Amino acid sequence: MDNLFGCLDKVKAEETLKLHAKEYVNDALSNPKMVTAANRKVNQMKKMIIAACAILTAGITAIAGYTLCETPVNYVSLDINPSIELGVNVFDHVVSVNAANQDGQNLIDVKNVSNLPVQNAISELVQEAAEQDYIALDGSSVISVTAESKNEDDALKLQEKCSNGVNLAMSTKKIYAAVYADCSDLSLREEAKGMNLSPGKYKMIKMLQSLDPTIKVEDYADVKVRDIIRKANDLLESGTADLSEEEKQAISDKIKKTDKKAQGATHKAKQNKGNSGKNTTPDSTEAGTVTTDTAETGVETDSEASKAQKKNQGNGQTKNQKKNSQVLTQDYTAGTTVTTSPQTKSKGSATNKAPGNKGNGNQKASGKGNNPNK
Amino acid sequence: MEETKSRTISEAVDKHADMVRRICFLYLRNYADVEDVFQEVFLKFMLYSKNLSNENHEKAWLCRVTYNQCKDLLKSTWRKKVISIEEMDIPYQDDELNDFLSLIHQLPPHYRQVLYLHFYEKMTIPEIASSLKKNTNTVYTHLNRAKKLLKASLKEEYCNG
Numbered sequence: 001m002d003n004l005f006g007c008l009d010k011v012k013a014e015e016t017l018k019l020h021a022k023e024y025v026n027d028a029l030s031n032p033k034m035v036t037a038a039n040r041k042v043n044q045m046k047k048m049i050i051a052a053c054a055i056l057t058a059g060i061t062a063i064a065g066y067t068l069c070e071t072p073v074n075y076v077s078l079d080i081n082p083s084i085e086l087g088v089n090v091f092d093h094v095v096s097v098n099a100a101n102q103d104g105q106n107l108i109d110v111k112n113v114s115n116l117p118v119q120n121a122i123s124e125l126v127q128e129a130a131e132q133d134y135i136a137l138d139g140s141s142v143i144s145v146t147a148e149s150k151n152e153d154d155a156l157k158l159q160e161k162c163s164n165g166v167n168l169a170m171s172t173k174k175i176y177a178a179v180y181a182d183c184s185d186l187s188l189r190e191e192a193k194g195m196n197l198s199p200g201k202y203k204m205i206k207m208l209q210s211l212d213p214t215i216k217v218e219d220y221a222d223v224k225v226r227d228i229i230r231k232a233n234d235l236l237e238s239g240t241a242d243l244s245e246e247e248k249q250a251i252s253d254k255i256k257k258t259d260k261k262a263q264g265a266t267h268k269a270k271q272n273k274g275n276s277g278k279n280t281t282p283d284s285t286e287a288g289t290v291t292t293d294t295a296e297t298g299v300e301t302d303s304e305a306s307k308a309q310k311k312n313q314g315n316g317q318t319k320n321q322k323k324n325s326q327v328l329t330q331d332y333t334a335g336t337t338v339t340t341s342p343q344t345k346s347k348g349s350a351t352n353k354a355p356g357n358k359g360n361g362n363q364k365a366s367g368k369g370n371n372p373n374k
Numbered sequence: 375m376e377e378t379k380s381r382t383i384s385e386a387v388d389k390h391a392d393m394v395r396r397i398c399f400l401y402l403r404n405y406a407d408v409e410d411v412f413q414e415v416f417l418k419f420m421l422y423s424k425n426l427s428n429e430n431h432e433k434a435w436l437c438r439v440t441y442n443q444c445k446d447l448l449k450s451t452w453r454k455k456v457i458s459i460e461e462m463d464i465p466y467q468d469d470e471l472n473d474f475l476s477l478i479h480q481l482p483p484h485y486r487q488v489l490y491l492h493f494y495e496k497m498t499i500p501e502i503a504s505s506l507k508k509n510t511n512t513v514y515t516h517l518n519r520a521k522k523l524l525k526a527s528l529k530e531e532y533c534n535g
Contacts (some may be wrong), residue, residue, distance in 0.1 A: 013391035024413040225508040
């Protein structure tokens with residue numbers, strides 16, 4: 001090999017070649033333009049590299065931003081009998097919509113709620129559910145909204161928005177129903193997916209199971225939320241539930257009030273039907289009364305029901321009736337909202353604030369436990 | 375000042391011209407191309423030689439720049455549609471060199487440089503790796519493969535007579 005390459009000794013730079021090279025380099029160095037041109041090439045390369053890096057960074061940022069906007073971080077479960085799960089991004093906009101049953105699919109086939117703020121999305125879906133007769137005209141339906149998040153504060157905020165959405169739908173459509181609002185951790189969602197149920201409904205069935213362990217999840221998969229609430233109420237009243245007093249009280253606070261409010265909604269719906277000839281806008285006549293009550297308690301009260309009761313039962317109980325309705329609406333645990341009528345004032349959504357709201361005197365109400373309707 | 379500069383250019387060209395010419399010989403067959411590369415290499419050398427610390431560094435730098443210039447020229451020649459082999463200048467009339475040329479041009483370009491630096495410039499593998507800005511293991515691999523190919527070509531030529 002060395003001998004082979006040894007022949008390269010014969011290769012020498014010709015004198016003309018060297019001379020031309022010297023002349024060329026001399027001219028180039030004495031001409032600043034040529035030097036600049038040589039440098040410019042390098043600078044251009046650097047600029048191209050910087051531009052390419054900038055474009056790459058912008059591209060990656062855009063993709064990351066898009067992924068962030070399109071990735072659900074929290075979830076909301078809407079259950080009436082239609083069960084729908086909404087995936088919500090960091091901005092509380094809907095990025096995914098999935099039906100957990102055929103009824104839910106019927107709703108989302110008609111209503112596209114993608115990219116809407118979650119409150120509006122819930123409102124649209126509840127209105128569509130009313131259109132498709134999934135919400136009983138007699139006011140007996142229970143609408144359940146469950147917010148799922150890793151972070152408890154986020155879950156509570158989301159729950160509040162969802163409750164507002166339901167209330168907005170009910171006042172728009174002039175329908176009556178009880179609202180059951182709850183929140184949970186994301187881990188529940190995974191379990192619910194395994195059972196092909198929406199997390200909200202799954203949580204309610206789990207609650208039933210805690211009252212009666214013989215209950216199977218599959219038996220209640222297609223049951224309406226209203227009927228689940230009733231079953232839970234029946235189990236509590238029968239006293240067969242094998243739970244501590246604290247646990248019973250916690251469930252009772254949620255279930256009993258919801259059941260009562262469902263009954264109240266039924267009553268209101270009947271009343272509204274009866275008054276439909278005289279008063280087509282029940283909200284406006286109630287506005288003043290609701291304001292007064294909310295001014296006192298900061299919580300929307302069942303003023304229409306209390307008025308009807310006053311008429312039926314005589315005047316002597318006016319004050320007590322007011323107190324009772326206050327207790328009923330104030331006495332619920334954190335994360336649960338119970339409303340029966342279309343929201344007339346935004347303060348009605350203060351029911352969501354009630355659990356931690358010092359102004360309502362919640363703790364006192366629950367301490368008294370004064371609920372004659374029981 | 376001008377005179378000092380000229381002396382420096384002249385010194386640089388005289389010192390390294392043969393090495394640059396040999397590397398051009400490995401890649402280019404056209405004298406015009408050799409001249410282009412020659413001039414560009416020394417212009418760059420004059421522009422960037424301040425950053426070169428010692429003679430070995432200079433040599434390594436020149437080898438790499440000449441190799442890259444030849445590569446770039448060959449690429450651009452392809453884009454302009456390569457002239458046919460009959461139109462090319464044959465640099466040397468020496469038969470030994472012509473035989474060597476025909477042998478070496480059968481090898482891929484990156485193998486030729488490694489062979490030249492190892493067998494002619496007597497550079498070690500790490501020095502070659504440093505000069506060409508390549509991994510040492512890569513240089514080992516290239517060298518081994520190049521030697522095998524060269525041996526195979528020599529054997530074939532010997533058999534064919």
